[in-house]
Amino acid sequence: MPDSSSSSDIVIDARAVEKSFGDGSDRIHVLKKVNFQARTGEITMLVGPSGCGKTTLLSAIAGTMRIDAGDISVFGSDLVKMSGGALTRFRAKKIGFIFQQFNLIPTLTVAENVGVPLLIQGVSASKALKRSREILEQVGLGTRWKDRPNKLSGGQQQRVAIARALVHQPPLVICDEPTAALDAQNGEIVMDLFRQVARSPDRAVIIVTHDNRIFSYADRIARMDDGEIVEVKEQATDSAPEFQHEHALE
Ligand SMILES: Nc1ncnc2c1ncn2[C@@H]1O[C@H](COP(=O)(O)OP(=O)(O)O)[C@@H](O)[C@H]1O
Numbered sequence: 001m002p003d004s005s006s007s008s009d010i011v012i013d014a015r016a017v018e019k020s021f022g023d024g025s026d027r028i029h030v031l032k033k034v035n036f037q038a039r040t041g042e043i044t045m046l047v048g049p050s051g052c053g054k055t056t057l058l059s060a061i062a063g064t065m066r067i068d069a070g071d072i073s074v075f076g077s078d079l080v081k082m083s084g085g086a087l088t089r090f091r092a093k094k095i096g097f098i099f100q101q102f103n104l105i106p107t108l109t110v111a112e113n114v115g116v117p118l119l120i121q122g123v124s125a126s127k128a129l130k131r132s133r134e135i136l137e138q139v140g141l142g143t144r145w146k147d148r149p150n151k152l153s154g155g156q157q158q159r160v161a162i163a164r165a166l167v168h169q170p171p172l173v174i175c176d177e178p179t180a181a182l183d184a185q186n187g188e189i190v191m192d193l194f195r196q197v198a199r200s201p202d203r204a205v206i207i208v209t210h211d212n213r214i215f216s217y218a219d220r221i222a223r224m225d226d227g228e229i230v231e232v233k234e235q236a237t238d239s240a241p242e243f244q245h246e247h248a249l250e
């Protein structure tokens, strides 16, 4: 039964999520009953000081890490209840993840790295290569598809990681510091790509960042501190956001 007044646009609903690492006196409580939501049609940014738990929260939402307590619903599926195999299949289909450390495979070419999510879904190698080269073109790396990742600069590797996260058009794109290694020109290119994703039907983008050049792209900013979300702010982004070419003083 369709219900136009429901909150069906909420695609991530994390409630009272808890996670600790270590044992005994070394135990640290990293996520302290975190509540976090993200909506389709939006870029949600997660900001906060280093070590406050941002990457841990992303890993929980992306299903790459199990939590100690709480609930996480992603597109209506309860991640906590899913078996390992179901979670892996769900992730492959629904989520594009850009890791802080890129995680490119050194023995594969750039195009092969980008094509991995397509191959996992059973797309043929020739189709995967074609689609990978198209998206590499979009991120300004069209001529580098045959290179190994170690031939590329940090910023170029970051764009390969971004291309790999977008190639299979996942409805949810999750990024950990995606613009940190990018100059203004390339930063603007990838932010425009993320904006396109967020504005296409039933898709959402979540970005962990402390890059103040990109804040104007956020529809919503969640501020985290010491394992908790302490503030959520909505931003009007009706007009085209602008990439700030200067880093403000830290
Ligand atoms: N696998 C892990 N084992 C032990 N401690 C961890 C692990 N992952 C993260 N931590 C600790 O959890 C805290 C939060 O880390 P993280 O989520 O990476 O923070 P942020 O991304 O906000 O910088 C840090 O103190 C970090 O050392």
Ligand SMILES: [Mg+2]
Pocket: 054, 055, 056, 100, 176
């Ligand atoms: Mg981090």
